[in-house]
Amino acid sequence: MEAEGLELPSAIAAVILLILTGCRLNEIMTLKWEYVDLDAGVVNLPDSKTGAKVVYLGKPAIETLRRLPRLSGNPWVIYGTKPGARLTDLQPFWQRVRARAGLKDARIHDLRHTFASAAVAAGQGLPMIGKLLGHTQVQTTARYAHLAADPVRAAANQVSTAIASALG
Numbered sequence: 001m002e003a004e005g006l007e008l009p010s011a012i013a014a015v016i017l018l019i020l021t022g023c024r025l026n027e028i029m030t031l032k033w034e035y036v037d038l039d040a041g042v043v044n045l046p047d048s049k050t051g052a053k054v055v056y057l058g059k060p061a062i063e064t065l066r067r068l069p070r071l072s073g074n075p076w077v078i079y080g081t082k083p084g085a086r087l088t089d090l091q092p093f094w095q096r097v098r099a100r101a102g103l104k105d106a107r108i109h110d111l112r113h114t115f116a117s118a119a120v121a122a123g124q125g126l127p128m129i130g131k132l133l134g135h136t137q138v139q140t141t142a143r144y145a146h147l148a149a150d151p152v153r154a155a156a157n158q159v160s161t162a163i164a165s166a167l168g
Contacts, residue, residue, distance in 0.1 A: 001100065010078045011093040013068045018108065020061040022115030022133050024049060025108050029090065031077040033070055038062055053134045116141070 002012050017028050027048050035044050041062055043055040057065070071079050076086035090108065098106050112133070119129045130141035 001097065007093060007096070008081065008087065010068065010076075010080075010087055011090060013064055014078045014087065014090055015094070015097060015108075015111065016064045017061060018111040019114055020058060020064065021055055022112050022119075023055060024112065024134075025090065027053075027055070029078055029087065032075045033077055034075065036065060036077065038065060048134055050134050050136050055134070056132065 001007050002009075014028050017023065017031075018025065021028070021043075023043075027045055031043065031045075035046070037044065038057075041057045043057065045053045045055060065077070068077065074084050074086075078087045079085070080087040094108050098104060116129055116133060119132060124132075126138050126141045130136075130138050133141060135141045
């Protein structure tokens with residue numbers, strides 16, 4: 001869709017940033033350039049669901065932001081079609097993405113869960129994942145852990161293999 005140039009680049013960037021950061025939809029849709037510090041690799045959100053929050057950006061997220069144009073007179077990262085305005089509704093674009101990808105039941109919030117699941121699969125612990133997601137309690141993050149059965153299966157195999165080996 002990006003290569004075809006038929007969609008608003010900021011809508012594409014919004015979806016990419018959602019999956020690369022684990023941010024909530026509102027955090028990306030209301031993101032202003034003044035919150036973004038690409039040199040430090042962070043976004044400083046003055047307000048989120050859990051209050052002020054620092055979002056640490058990986059290199060792919062930084063590159064996504066670097067490629068996105070900064071429109072004169074428009075403070076919004078995810079700009080809309082009207083001068084000075086932000087994009088207010090990502091759903092129409094998301095519906096087109098889902099249709100093209102054949103993901104009829106995928107919700108935008110599933111991108112946040114995918115980020116968390118990938119973190120679990122990469123071996124990150126729940127406290128770290130909670131920090132990345134901006135959760136204030138590990139119990140909240142624990143609800144995301146069920147999404148990654150493969151790392152748990154791999155760990156079970158590794159542990160049981162080691163025990164079986166020790167037993168001879």
